Amino acid sequence: MKSLEELKAIREQMKKQLDVRDQSDNNIRVAVGMATCGIAAGAKPVLTAFLQEVDRRNLRGISVTQTGCIGVCRLEPIVEVYVPGQEKVTYVKVQPEMVPTIVTEHLVNRQVVTKFTIGAAEREEEKA
């Protein structure tokens, strides 16, 4: 059985890493749109997948946050990635299966996954 006591172990474990996390100005930030439109479009499993992937890979310096309506509800679920010193990248119609790729390619290797971005989606729409 899990107990509240286990949180003490998390505390001890994270104390050791605090020096790294404290530099929050340098953190990469992932913001998942979690307004009514986002939730209805399936943002919950996407947000869960980001949190699980960051935890599973024990990645540091990445904060996963929830945000409101980004304004293009038809393209939800929407995820914004802020890498310090770089332009914001907006991923649209994000599915949980896409999350490991975004984490590996963008958050770790710093290569934008262009095919999932809003720019790629809009070019598709123009063709159609």
Add this chain to the structure above:
Amino acid sequence: MKELSLHLLDIAKNSTAAGATLVRIELTESAQRLLTIRVADNGRGMPPSLLAAVSDPFTTTRTTRKVGLGIPLYRMAAEQTGGSVELESAEGSGTVVTARFHLDHLDCAPLGDLPGTFALIIQGSPQVDFLFSHTTLRGGYTLDTREMREMLGPEVALDAPEVFAWITEYLWEQEAGL
């Protein structure tokens, strides 16, 4: 919304947006398969004019995004089971949203992933305290973030991925025990 949990994830944000420091989310399943979901916060509350209008989907304070489709969709989900949504609010002291669902009604959406939902509600507003409870005829459990903070200390925020994983697993076990 395909699950009642998703509505909860949505309307809990109204409480945190209203500046609540403590939000109580209580699910109580009683005889005749009636589920009551009560969300009570100590946020800034609503004036009577706004309270009367929030269930209207065309009433929206878009600049602050306090309301919109959230409450109307929640009301629809409850009323289509023969249930209801009641709002009580007092300016300066908070808001209580009480919804009743008839779980055996054909049009009742499944409760869905309650552990994952509670975990994300905490993760989304790590500075706010939450008290969750789920009570059925077979038993119940509670989770209080104030107790979690005592264990975690000031260094560890409630939105850390490690804490999210713990909350999800802990609540799955609690749900399995019901």
